[in-house]
Amino acid sequence: MTTPLYGSIVVFWRESRTGWKGHVAFLVGVTRAGELLCLGGNQDNAVTVAKFSRDRLIGFRFPKGDYDRKAAPILTGPSAYSINEA
Secondary structure, three states: OOOOEOOOEEEEEOOOOOOOOEEEEEEEEEOOOOOEEEEEOOOOOOOEEEEEOHHHEEEEEOOOOOOOOOEOOEOOOOOOEOOOOO
């Protein structure tokens, strides 16, 4: 899936695109510029909504089944990108 749907699990690479480290979060929205706003744990040592660049995107996942698949809403997010998912 390449379309950002509300509630999708978003998979990101961390530190290196070819490395083994990554991060997952739930998509809650996108910015007008197309950046991803994701609810995740351990984002700056807290559960937060953080902004991620699509450059770090590996893919979207959505569970199989009969779910209400809505496009991610356009929201205003934090000014800085998440850089600490340790």
